[in-house]
Amino acid sequence: MNVKNEMKLCFKSISENEGFARTAVCGFCAMLDPNIEEISDIRTAVSEAVTNCIVHAYRGTIGTIEITAKILAGNELYIKIKDKGCGIPDIEKAMEPLYTTAACEERAGLGFAVMESFMDSLKVKSAVGRGTSVTMRKKIGVRYEQT
Amino acid sequence: MPVRIENKNKRTTAFLSGEIDHHAAPALRREIDREIMENxxxxxxxxxxxxxxxxxxxxGLVMGRYKxxxxxxxxxxxxxxxIQIKKVMKLSGIDRLAAICSV
Known part of the structure; x- marks a missing residue:
């Protein structure tokens, strides 16, 4: 991995930090010169991942969320969002669109579906009782023009 | 106030503003539901x-109000x-439950 730039962010899993986290990551990736749609995609994907940590990983408790963002060669953004929360017993099930364990709180069950569709790649690693990490990548400036 | 609500001829319109995330949603939900129950x-x-x-x-906010x-x-x-919001709505398939319109 050819890393051109890197930043790390640690913050408490309180909902006030959802806005802070997505804004901070978008500020960092501004040097890749993304267009408005790319910024929106990144902002939304980060918001989903951080919300998952708050709603699910640290349910009923407060822990630390760690975000690592990197700018890679080829104008690619790398984002890793990590928690030390409860972990996901069945990742495949958790990633199914509309599946949620928090329906009574009006969670739509779309977090991973949004991350998957708004970013180029999504990897989820989890161990029950130890935590979860979500890694997303997106190439910036790829314009899908017809040839 | 992140929502302004108008009632007219059996129609309630909630003008939302700012950022809607997990942090902001509960307050919006409460305001809108109070108007729905009243009117x-x-x-x-x-x-x-x-x-x-x-x-x-x-x-989630739209789905809950739909119910x-x-x-x-x-x-x-x-x-x-x-546009960004429409993209999230379309991905969720909620446009099958609620009409999306522009005025």
């Missing part, structure tokens, strides 16, 4: 013109969503 409108319009950001928490409205035979309209 029992036949149509609930959620106006997104001034919403600058929305993640799937906004989809309440359909409980007494009312319907729900998503009005003027900006």
């Amino acid at each position: 029992m409108p036949s149509e609930l319009v959620l106006d997104f013109s001034d919403v600058t950001f929305m993640d799937s928490s906004g989809v 309440i409205m359909s409980g007494f035979g009312g319907n729900i309209v998503i009005q003027n969503p900006p």
Whole structure:
């Protein structure tokens, strides 16, 4: 991995930090010169991942969320969002669109579906009782023009 | 106030603004539900013109209001969503439950 730039962010899993986290990551990736749609995609994907940590990983408790963002060669953004929360017993099930364990709180069950569709790649690693990490990548400036 | 609500001819319109995420959603939900329960409108319009950001928490907000409205035979309209918000709505398939319109 050819890393051109890197930043790390640690913050408490309180909902006030959802806005802070997505804004901070978008500020960092501004040097890749993304267009408005790319910024929106990144902002939304980060918001989903951080919300998952708050709603699910640290349910009923407060822990630390760690975000690592990197700018890679080829104008690619790398984002890793990590928690030390409860972990996901069945990742495949958790990633199914509309599946949620928090329906009574009006969670739509779309977090991973949004991350998957708004970013180029999504990897989820989890161990029950130890935590979860979500890694997303997106190439910036790829314009899908017809040839 | 992140929501301004108007009632007219059995139609309740909620003009949402700012960022809709998991942090902001509960307050919006409370405000809108209070109006719905008081007025029992036949149509609930959620106006997104001034919403600058929305993640799937906004989809949850629409789904929840849809359930309440359909409980007494009312319907729900998503009005003027900006492009980013429309993208999240379409991904969720909520446009099958609620009409998306521009005025």
